[in-house]
Amino acid sequence: MLKARLLESKLSSLYKAGKIVGGVYLGKGQEAVSASLGASLVRGRDIFAPLIRDQAGRTAFGESMLDCTRTYLGSVLGPMKGRDGNIHRGRPLEGLPAMISHLGTTVSVVAGMLVARRLKGEMAGVVGATCVGDGATSTGSFHEGLNMVAIENLPMVVIVANNQFAYSTPTDRQYACEDLLDRAKGYGVAGHSVDGTDMLACSKVIGRAVTLAREGAGPQMVVARLLRLSGHGEHDDGSYVPNTLRAGNLGRDCLEVATAQMTEGGYAGADEIERWKTEFTDEVQAAVAQAQQEPAPDPWDEEWFACKSTTGRL
Amino acid sequence: MLKARLLESKLSSLYKAGKIVGGVYLGKGQEAVSASLGASLVRGRDIFAPLIRDQAGRTAFGESMLDCTRTYLGSVLGPMKGRDGNIHRGRPLEGLPAMISHLGTTVSVVAGMLVARRLKGEMAGVVGATCVGDGATSTGSFHEGLNMVAIENLPMVVIVANNQFAYSTPTDRQYACEDLLDRAKGYGVAGHSVDGTDMLACSKVIGRAVTLAREGAGPQMVVARLLRLSGHGEHDDGSYVPNTLRAGNLGRDCLEVATAQMTEGGYAGADEIERWKTEFTDEVQAAVAQAQQEPAPDPWDEEWFACKSTTGRL
C-alpha cells in the first residue's frame, strides 16, 4: 500500500512536470482494497486482472516497479515496449492480463483463463480475480462476463470498488439499487461487503473471499465502499466530489487508517514504517531514474505488424 | 389468446406447406402471459415492444391481423413492405416498435420512447412494456437497458418469459441464480413472479404491474414460469425438452387452463368459446387469403435507399 502510494505520487509529479504523456490514473484511497486482493493471490498460480486503480494490488501481487515506470515513461524495455502505456500494461503469461480501456471486459477474459486451466487439468487451487468500479457495473460486458463466471462456477473473485463516482458521475446516475451487493444474488454468486477504507477489514473480507473461491465455493463478489482521493486522472481535480463526502467515513485515507491499525495493533512500529517509507522512496526513485534513462521506442526499429503469423503486407 | 393461437397454427401450416419463407416463431404456451400484457396496455397511449413469442400480446394490444399475415406472407402492402418479415414487424409511431433480431435491445428503445414522452411533457399515465426470454437476460443489452430504465425511474414493465430454454439451451447454461426474479432487486426495480400457464394469475399479476407502473411506482419486472409448447421455430421439433417437464405443471397448455377458467368462472360458456373459435378461424382465413392475393414487392418499384434525406448515391 505504502509502496504503491509513494510510487503513484511520484507518477503524479512526473505527470505534472510534463514527463508523462497521456493519462495518469491513481488508486489513492483504494490501496487497502487493492492491496488486500493482490496480497491474497499467489503470483505464478493465480490470475489477477487489475483495472485503473490497482497499483497497490499489482505491487502486492508482485509486479515489478520497473514494469510500471517503464510503461508510464515509455521505455522500449518495458513489457509494452511503448506500444501501450500507463495502466494498460500486463504480463499475461504470468497471470497478469493487460487491460484494454473498455470497462467490464476483464471479467470474461479471466473467466476464459480459468476455463483453460480447467480444461488443461490445472485448476486445482487456482483463483482468478479482477477489480471494477461502480461505473463498470453498468456495462453489458460486466454483466455477460459475471453471468458466465457464475454459470461455469469458476473460482473467481470480482471486487467492485464503489468509490461513489465514475469519473464525474455520481452513483445515482449509475444504478438504482440500494447496494451493488444486491446484484450478487441475481447472478448466483456469493456476496461480501466491506468498508474499503479499513485495511484490516479489507484484508479479512477479501482474504476470505479468495479462500472461499480457492476452496471451491464458487464465484465471490466483494463490494467495497470508499472514495477516490484523487481526480479521475491527474488532469482532473475531482471538484465535483462534495465536501460532505470527503469529510465523512468514506473520505478517510485508508493509508492513515492502516498506519494507525499497524501501530496500534503492534504489527509495526512508527519508526519501522518510517524506515519503509525511506526504503520505498529510494526504490521508486531508482525505478524512475532507470526508466528515464532507457531508450524510447524507435519507429525505425519497430516491427510494424499486428499479426504474429504474417510479417508482410496484409 | 385464442385468436393468436388460431392465427399461429395457421402460420405453422402455411410454413409447413412452404408458403412462408424464412422462419416462423410461435408463442404457443405463452399466450396467457403475452395477452395479459397486451390487454393491460392501451393502444394509442402506451408502448409495447413485443418479442418473438408475442402474437397474443400483439393481438390483445390491437395489432391488426393483416399486419401479421401480410408481413409473414411478404405482401408489399404490409407495414414492412416485404423489406423485413415475420415477427420483425411493428408500427413504431403507434407505440409498437419493430424488433431487430438482436436480443435484449428493445429495453433501451422503449426507455428512449418513454424519456421522449417525459421531455415532451406527455408522460402522464403512459406505460412502456417489453417481453424477453430467459436467454435474453444474458445479453449485455438487456442489462444496460434495464439498469437505465431503473436510473431514469421510468414507468416500464419488463416481462421475462422464462420458458426454460433458449433455443435448445436449458436455463442451467443460461444463468446460475435460483430465480431470475432475484435480479429485480439488483436493478432496484419491483419484482413479481407468476405461473405463466395460469391465465387468471397472469392477468392479475401483470395487470397489477402495469397499474403500478402507470401510477408512478417505477419500473416493474415480472418473471413468468412456463414452457414453450412449440419448437424454437417451426423448423425445430424441440426434442431436447424432456418429457418430465412437458408432463409437469409448466407443461400445461395455458389455453386449456384459460378455457377451463373461463367456463368454470362463468366468464364464458363452452358454446360461446366455440363461437369465438369459428369467428376467429374465419378472420384468420380472411386475413391469410387477402395477404396471399396481394402483390409481392417488385424490385423495380422498390426504392433502394436506406436514408431518408438522400435519395441518391452515397
Next chain:
Amino acid sequence: MSVTYVDAIRDAQEKLLRDDPRVFLYGQDISQFGGAFKATKGLAEAFPGRVLDSPISEDAMIGMAVGAAIEGLRPIVEMQFADFSSIAFNQIVNQAATHFYRTGVPVPLTVRLPSGGTPGSGPFHSQSMEALYAHYPGLIVVTPATVSDAYHMLLDAVALDDPVIYCEHKFLYRWLKAPRINGDGLPIGKARITRPGKHATVVAYSAMVHEAVRAADRLKEEGGWEIEVVDLRSVKPLDMDTVLASVARTGRLLALGEAFPWGGVTAEVVSRVCVEGFHLLDAPPLRLNSRDTPVPYHPKLWAAHRPTPETICIELRKLLTF
C-alpha cells in the same frame, strides 16, 4: 457419398478436436443440439467437456475465448449468425486483435461467422461482415468458397497463432457438395484461379465465386469470352500477386462481392490494383456489390439486392466492350 460445405466444417472441427487437445468449441446451442446449422453435430458426445453451450452473451464469449487463448488453448467460437458478432465487436477488434501487438502474447482463436444471405433471412441473418474485421489490424479474415477450402482453411485457421475470422457462407452449407475433400495445399493468404481465362478477371470470394463462374459460363456460350475467376480465399491477407498476375493477363478487372457497397473488399481490391498495377489495366475497373440498403427479407427483393449471374454479366459486358 458426397460432402457438403457444412459437413466439411463439421469434419474439420472433429479432426481438430481429435488431433489437438488444445482445441475446444464454444457457442450457443452447439453441444447436444449440434448448432443451429448442425455444424457441430455429434461432437459434444464424441468429445465430452470440450463442446460447450454458451449463454446468449457474444461479448463474453469472445472475452472468454481470448482468455483461454492466452493460456495456450485454441478455442473455436461459433456465432449463431455472423450478424450477432456485432455484439462481440468490441472484444474482437479491441481485445483479441490488439493483444499480440500490445503484449507480444498471441491469441490463437477462431471465430466462425455463418455469413451471407439466403432467401427470407432478412436484415439480421444475412450480413457479410468481413470488411469490418479486415479493417482492424491484428485479425486474419478468411472466406472459403469451396467444400475443400471450408475444411482445410478451418484447420489452417486454428493452426495460426492469430485470431482468425472464419466467414462461412450459409447459402453454401447444403447447396455446395463435393465428392470428397481434397487438399490442394494452398495456404491461407493465397488466392486461387478458379477458372482460367484471358479476356477479363473477376475477383470474388465466398459464395460470389460460384455466381462469377456461372456468369463466366454464360459469356463463354454467348460470345466465346474467356473470363478468369479469381477466388481470394482470404480477404486479409489479400493475395495481390495472384490478382495482379491475372489482371496482367486479361487487362480487365471486375471486383465482385456480396457485402454493402461503401468500402469493403471490392474497394480494397480495385484500389490496390489501380495503385499497384495501373498500367496493367486496358479498361476502367468495375465493382459490383449488393445494394446500399439492409438485406431485404422478401426473396424477390433479396435476389435483386445481391449480385446475380445476370447483373455480373451486365458488368462484364461493359468491361469487355470498353
Next chain:
Amino acid sequence: MSVTYVDAIRDAQEKLLRDDPRVFLYGQDISQFGGAFKATKGLAEAFPGRVLDSPISEDAMIGMAVGAAIEGLRPIVEMQFADFSSIAFNQIVNQAATHFYRTGVPVPLTVRLPSGGTPGSGPFHSQSMEALYAHYPGLIVVTPATVSDAYHMLLDAVALDDPVIYCEHKFLYRWLKAPRINGDGLPIGKARITRPGKHATVVAYSAMVHEAVRAADRLKEEGGWEIEVVDLRSVKPLDMDTVLASVARTGRLLALGEAFPWGGVTAEVVSRVCVEGFHLLDAPPLRLNSRDTPVPYHPKLWAAHRPTPETICIELRKLLTF
C-alpha cells in the same frame, strides 16, 4: 477573441438546444462536468433537464436515443471517445441504421464521436471509425475539418432525418482556432476545395486536411508545385463530383486518411475515381493511411504510425514525378 473547434461544437449544441425543443443531449459526464473535453460546458445549467448524464452503457445509450428519435425528438449522443462506440456498434448499425428502411419511420439522431489520434492516447483512445459506419447502409457519416464546419455540420446533422455519425477530431479540439464562425453554405454531402492547385489532388478529411495543406505548402516552396487539397467533409455521402472535377484538373490523385489501411475512405475514394474517372488519371493513384497496427501509445511511435507532412510529401513526389 477566437473560437476553437471544440468551442464550435459546444456553441452549435447550445444553439440547437435554444432553437429546437426536440433536441437533448445524452452522454457520460456531460451535464455538470461538461464532458471529458468540455464540449457541453455550461449547457446543463442553461438547459435544465435536457443534458443528461448516462451510465457507462453505450449500447443502451444508442438504444435510448433511437427510441427518443422514433418519438420525434432529436437526441445528440456524446461518446466519451469514438473507440467506445464499439460497444454501441450493434445498436448503431442494426437498430438505428435499418429503422427507416424497415419501417419508414426515420430516426434522426446524431452520435458525436471524439475521434482520431493525439500523442500518448494509445490504442483505445485514438481510433478513427468512420469507415465502419459508412460501410453500413442507413447512416450519414461526417468528418468536419474546420471550426466553421464543426459548427455548421453539427447543426446540419441534427436537422437531417437520418442517423448521423459526427466524427470530431480530438487533435483539432483546441489546436484549431478561427477568428469567428462563418457560414459558407456548403451542405452535408458537398466537398470543399480547401486549397486550389493544378499538379495533383490530395483528397483528405478531418485532421488530415491540415496535414495535406502543410505538405502542399512545402512542395510549393520546394519546387513550385501547386497541390490541390479536397476536404471531403462527409465520407458518406461522398461528393464524387468535386473529387472527379479536381482529378480532371490535376490528373493525379493521392487519397489520404488517418484510419487503418485495409479498406476505409481511401480505398473507396481511389476505387470510385478509377471506376468513374479512369481516363482522367495521368498517373497511378496513391493511397496513404496509418499503419496496420493498433495506434501506439508512445508519441514517437504515434507520429510514425499516422501520415505526416513528410510522408505525404514523399507520396506526392512519387505522384508528381511519375
